[in-house]
Amino acid sequence: MKHLRISLLTIAILSIAFLMTGCGAFTKNLNPQDETHYDASYDFSDKKKIVDMLVNPMLSDIILPTREKKPIMIVYPVVNETSEHISTGGITDEIRMKLLRSGKFRFINEQQRENIQKETAYQSKGYVDPAMRVEQSRQLGADYILSGTLRSIKKNQPKQFRLNKKERIYYSLDLTLTDLKTGEMVYANQAEIAREASRPIIGW
């Protein structure tokens, strides 16, 4: 009887110790290049993948007529038409950064327009040395507009007897380059990601 009690106590202590090991907090660094998905929804791994799929062909193909000077672009924010709150600003920024770093294009900073106006207006008020004032009416005009739309189609598994809930999500990002002078769409491309994930219907 005594042995039985000791054994039960040991099992109980070991069980508690085993359960407690999973409760400790921890932190670790992840490699942003690695693909990690917890569910079917859009995550940071997708951003890089989708941008690479769209920008790399733009850099390798000759998509614009040859000009003496580098074409000037203005990038408009990617429109989110999915059923998730996705910060598409991150996609827009990454596309702009990749194209800018390629050295093939020049960019207008659309996001800073208001601040530029504020700063130039301040400089012309007389506080700034006239020799150092920014000359007005010298801003660049864009040759092309780069715009995009992120869309998704979600499909859930139909209701039936099952232990897991499956869902499939298809994402597509369309990118379009429009000639500002003619309104002609000079380049268009699409990147797609499709994913399936399942989660148990019953849990603890």
Next chain:
Amino acid sequence: MNAIKTILVYSIILLAGCSTLPLDKARKSYNSGNLQEAESLLGVCDNTPKRDLLLCYMDKGLILHYLGQYELSSRYLLKASRLMVEQDQVSITDQSSGVLLNDKVTTYKGEYSERLWVHTFLMMNFLLQDNYEGALVEAKLALELYERYQSSLDHDYFTRALAALSYENMNQPDDARIEYDRLAKLTGKEVFKSVFLKSDESELILFIAQDRIPKKVSKDIIVPPGTRISLPVYSEAAPARTIHISQKGQPVNFHILSANWGDISRTSLKNRYAGYIARHALRTGSREMLASAVGGKNEIAEVLIRAIFILMEQADTRSWAILPGTMSIIRILLHPGTHMLTISSGNSGEDIDIQLGPGQRKYRSIRF
């Protein structure tokens, strides 16, 4: 005697810890019109038991909405939305405690209708902040719920109209038309359709909340020798009062579409009754077995345990109790410029001073 002592100790433990004081206090403040106090009483919901966390997020989001703090309101409602997804799973722990004790000790997952209205308030918040992309995301999530719980939610014309409007704002007229057509089919009349504003036109869209959602109360049935069946039901809903809009004493033409959220809540709850009854049957069976087993050893203990079971049986009357009873969407076409409108319903009224630019659409949320 030991059995009786054990039963008493267990019953004290089991009956304790069922109160959600901050939530109740905040609701009292809200209902007496003190929204600021209600908001501060809820804090950041960190004092709320996990099983009632969804209620706290929903209440906080709604109160902040009517305080005009739309961005902060969205933060809490998005937390509620995420929690609903996380909780969309049958929890063994939860079900076991529900079978052993009562439904009130389980994690509150929200009625189907309440799950929809989290997205409704988010849509309103985003529209009020001119964040049309955000509103479209919520519209899509709301339409998913319409598809999933069609028989419970189809009569919420308000949310569907918001969804159509969200498509309209994002320049997706085909999707907007599909939802407007569905509304026309459901209501039997064409109330709304896409409006393409010309340069000499502008539009004011009002979201009007009236009254309170009916209270969820407990309906008890006692079955001899000692079984109490407690089911949640909604009390009767008050009919919505007519809304009048005038400018400088002259009536203004408008289009209105209303949804009685009390009726929708009632239908939504009825559609979940099968689950309630199944859990009741399980609970009654297991309690009967336990009472008989105890009775075999001690008759007084059996009487005591049956009495405790009767006391423990409580219907889950938790709900998003501060919701409005009726929601109406009103569209008013106006000339660009400044307008001073008076909106009244029953004895309540509110003045709106609004400036509209050419081709501009603005939104306002009003609570009577």
